[in-house]
Amino acid sequence: SQQGEEDPQALSIQEGENATMNCSYKTSINNLQWYRQNSGRGLVHLILIRSNEREKHSGRLRVTLDTSKKSSSLLITASRAADTASYFCATAGFQKLVFGTGTRLLVSP
Amino acid sequence: SQTIHQWPATLVQPVGSPLSLECTVEGTSNPNLYWYRQAAGRGLQLLFYSVGIGQISSEVPQNLSASRPQDRQFILSSKKLLLSDSGFYLCAWSVQGGGTDTQYFGPGTRLTVL
Numbered sequence: 001s002q003q004g005e006e007d008p009q010a011l012s013i014q015e016g017e018n019a020t021m022n023c024s025y026k027t028s029i030n031n032l033q034w035y036r037q038n039s040g041r042g043l044v045h046l047i048l049i050r051s052n053e054r055e056k057h058s059g060r061l062r063v064t065l066d067t068s069k070k071s072s073s074l075l076i077t078a079s080r081a082a083d084t085a086s087y088f089c090a091t092a093g094f095q096k097l098v099f100g101t102g103t104r105l106l107v108s109p
Numbered sequence: 110s111q112t113i114h115q116w117p118a119t120l121v122q123p124v125g126s127p128l129s130l131e132c133t134v135e136g137t138s139n140p141n142l143y144w145y146r147q148a149a150g151r152g153l154q155l156l157f158y159s160v161g162i163g164q165i166s167s168e169v170p171q172n173l174s175a176s177r178p179q180d181r182q183f184i185l186s187s188k189k190l191l192l193s194d195s196g197f198y199l200c201a202w203s204v205q206g207g208g209t210d211t212q213y214f215g216p217g218t219r220l221t222v223l
Contacts, residue, residue: 033211042199042214043153088152090212095160096143096168097212101152 004032004089004100012106019076021103023089024069030092032065034074037086037102046074046087079107111136115200115215122222128173128187130218132200135181140202142183143212144175147197159183160205195222 007022023032031050035043049056049065049072056063062075076083084107090097112135122128134140141160145153155168157175165175172191176184183200197219201212 031210035214040197040217040219042216043201043212045211045213048211092210095141095166096155096158098155099145099153104150 004091004098006087006089006100006103008103009101010104010106012108013079015079015081015107015109017079017107019079019083019105019107021074021087021105023072023074023100025072025089025091025100026070027091027093029067032063032072033090033092033097034061034063034072035088035090035099037088039085043088076105079105081107081109083107111202111213113200113202113213113215115198115218117218118216119219120221122190122220124192124222125189128185128190128194128220130185130198130200130220132183132185132215133181134183134202137181137202137204139180139205141205142177143201143203144183144185145199145201147199147217149196153199156185190222192222195220 004023004025033048034046036046037043047058047063049063060077065072086102086104088099088102090099114133143158144156147153159165159177173187197217199217200215203212
């Protein structure tokens with residue numbers, strides 16, 4: 001069964017706007033990761049946040065983690081057309097990751 | 110630097126035919142290796158993972174199998190394909206002992222079973 005559930009399933013914004021995606025999960029985790037997938041390609045790791053961290057930044061990406069609510073959010077600031085992709089959260093248990101169903105982000109010029 | 114290769118990139122096979130997908134990793138030793146399947150517009154389903162040569166863990170009972178004949182080679186096989194085997198197959202690796210840390214994905218194989 002899938003651990004992470006992203007919300008929304010699809011998001012359409014204009015260039016320059018911010019995009020926020022949410023991920024909820026059900027059980028205890030070691031860490032939570034976000035990945036990006038361009039259409040028809042493999043996944044690319046974006047950022048990892050450990051269970052004892054609350055917020056992490058990487059360039060235009062900001063990730064938060066609330067273990068009490070079992071949720072995480074990914075914020076992409078000042079979005080660009082090149083950010084168009086699917087974004088997945090993945091929760092880390094023992095020896096493996098469990099991926100959610102993803103958010104499809106469309107950034108229009 | 111580390112690289113991961115998958116082939117073929119695309120494959121169209123008839124129902125009942127055999128399957129062999131290959132994944133190789135370069136630039137690292139003794140990696141954890143993973144096979145995932147992604148249905149159209151869906152998330153990733155973990156099929157198999159391996160922490161060493163000959164060590165395979167199966168996540169989902171099905172007509173697929175995996176083997177790891179060499180340290181950096183991971184093979185996904187089937188004796189007889191089903192229509193439901195269609196999908197996008199992704200191989201990934203992570204640092205040994207880091208099964209819950211970053212995974213690095215290959216470019217994938219698009220399999221269509223007709």
